[in-house]
Amino acid sequence: MKPNSKFEVLIVEDDLIVSRLHKFSLEGALDSEVNIVDNGKEALEYLDDVAVEKQKILVLLDLNMPVMNGWDFLEACHSRPYIDRLVVVVVTSSLYSDDNKRALEYPRVMGFYAKPLRREHIPQILEHPEVAPHLS
């Protein structure tokens, strides 16, 4: 089967083990490309490069990261031309309800999950109306 090149998953996570765990879980569920970056800044740089080529990019965003945290990333990508192509799902170790509420106030944030993503969470994310049509 030929990989879907128009859809991509970007994991923005500074914890290497967690990011790998998430990547492993996602790769088992879809045939699209799954990339990992360490923080918000790297994520922006990556997206600035590749987003133009993609129809939709699912971003699994951690909040507490070095260099640029998740909040700053969300603020920064607002002005980006590809903003509408992004589907952001916050995956964080925070259990604070305030963080949950705050995150969902961003227009492109479609979900909020506590780390680590469990097996049953993956279908919920992929079945999101903005994601599902891009999965071959």
Add this chain to the structure above:
Amino acid sequence: MQKATLLNPYLKIFEALPFPCLLLEPVQDKFYIVEANEQYCRFSGKRKEDLKGRVYPQCSPKEHQAEQNKLRRKLALQEAFESGSNSKIECLRCEFTASQGENDVQFWSIENIPLKDEQGRVVMILNMAKDETAGILEKQQIDRKIKTVKEQQHHFFQKNSDGLYSLDKKGNFLSLNEGLAKLAGLPQEELINQSFLPFCSPKDRDQTLECFRKAVAGKNQVFEAEFISAQGEKLLLEISLVPIRGEGSISGVYGIAKDRTSYRLIEEELYRNQKKFQALVHEGSDLIAILGTDGVYKFVSNTTENVLGIPASFYIGKSAFDFIHPDDKDRVLQDFSLLDSEKHVKIDAFRVKDAEGNWRWIETYASNSLDDPYVEGIVVNSRDITPLVEQSMQIKQLYERYTLAAEATEDLIYDWNLETDEVIRFHKSNGGFLGYSRREVDRREFWKSCIHPEELTELKQTLKESLQDPEKTSLKTQYQFRKADGTYAQIIDRANIVRNERGEAIRLIGATSDVSRLMQNKSALKLANKRFSYAMKATKEMIWDWNIEQGHIKRSGAFKKIFGYNTPKDPSVENIWFEKITDEDRERVRESLRAALQDGEIKKWREEYCFVKKDGSRAFVIDRGYILRDKKGNAIRMVGAVLDVTESRRMLREIKKQNEVLREVAWEQAHIVRAPLARLKGLLDLLEQEEYGEWSREELVSLIRTSADEVDKIIGNIIKKTESIEA
């Protein structure tokens, strides 16, 4: 022979004469009876034979003054004999003793007629006696009558209080009585020949003179005029003048002067009395009427117009009972019927309708004057007592309220009549007062017997002094009173002293309160007050009490303590408070307060603002007030407290700041802790699913161990940090 010749032709006449006659023959100085006629025999009761030859005069032994009469008879005979002419005793009074005790009086006229011979010598005397008794008695009676009339006339003339007089044509007094002399103020004799003119009052002189002239001209005159007595006293006299006519001309006038001075005074008094009566009946406030026995009005005073607004004429001919309230009618009729047997009846208040249809209460006194020919009816005197009845009803209501009020209070209310020493007590509890039954409480001397013996003497003295001091109008005493269970209650007795016009105490009306519990609570209250006072000293709250109507405000001592300012003498809201509120808050607070006061619904006001203290520093305060309003909703008073929250606000800010930091720390720590945990959970999921991903099972276990160690290390660090904060 000669004598017989002389008499023969006349003897028959002699015998027939209708009155007693004797023929007497003079012999020497005596006169012998020669013949007596039938009438003489009848009157004397003797026979002729017994009479003949006897010496005249013969007298009856029953005759009084017989000798005197005998002599008069003899002298008369002697006179006739000697003079040869008739002699006569016109009236000889003969009084005889009668068998019934009352003397028999007879009056006789005795005439002696000498009978002469041819030589003219008196040879016989015809003695004729005529009974004049009836004529004499009649004459005496007439004389007496004349005398009486004369005396009466004299009395009438002289003693008449009216002035009787006669004047000549010039107006000089010809005669006058005592009455006129008295009126003129001069003796009778001084007035004779004096003119009446000096006694005329100048104002009536012309009229008087004119009337006198008319009377002299022959016309009777009656007039009233003023005269002045010799003593200068003014007299009003009614004068009647009648001309004295005689021999075809008028010689003067008779006059009668009646003193009308007092009469006029009486007339004036009578007029005044009539006026008074009219005023009383028609202008007074009483309704006066005369009813027939059937209750129909015969007379009604005009006062009905003022009292009931209905003219008196409206009632005439109508039944009084038709105007009485239906509920009162039977009672009034019953009372009215009592007038059959009683002269006066009082009819208790009943209602009659006035012109506006309102019922007025009237009280009536009725008198039966049916026998009085000037009245011939029932006189009723009614008075409008509506205000009195209404007042009475109000008093009744007040009394009921008073009783209810007395029943409602815990106090024992009493009304002590000091004059009769009777006490009326009210207490709501049926069980009486302080455990005593009502009957026990009402017992005389009960009260005195229950007062604590040690306090009784002083209490009596206080009561006595207070009652004796006319300036004292109230009395308050406190004493111990023995309850029914034997314990003592603390009593406070407050009373008003009612005094008469002389200042003497006549009643004592008061309330007795059992304040035992109050007294027990008093010490607790004292303690609580002390605590409150200490608390107020310690608090940072300043209490204020603003009299809005009078525009001044009282502040508690905390004002100086908290804000450093002294309390000014004339503390108003404007000049003390607002000027010390910071510029940025002042208008907001002023407007907020104004709006709260103006809105009649708002009771509470609260504002927070900055206040500049005397030392120039700023105090952040919470100012709260409770607004008291009058019935119209106008704010009249406001009581509140200002709390200096500068310190607490500062602390709050610090706490908030610290909380923020802590929150951040916690957030970070949560993430730090959660990171290895999340990792652990993910790794454990893989291990559980036996899907090891890019790791072997051993690598997974090693990663799990590393993550667990990391968690452990992180927690250890947190504990260390916490311990350092607490220190």
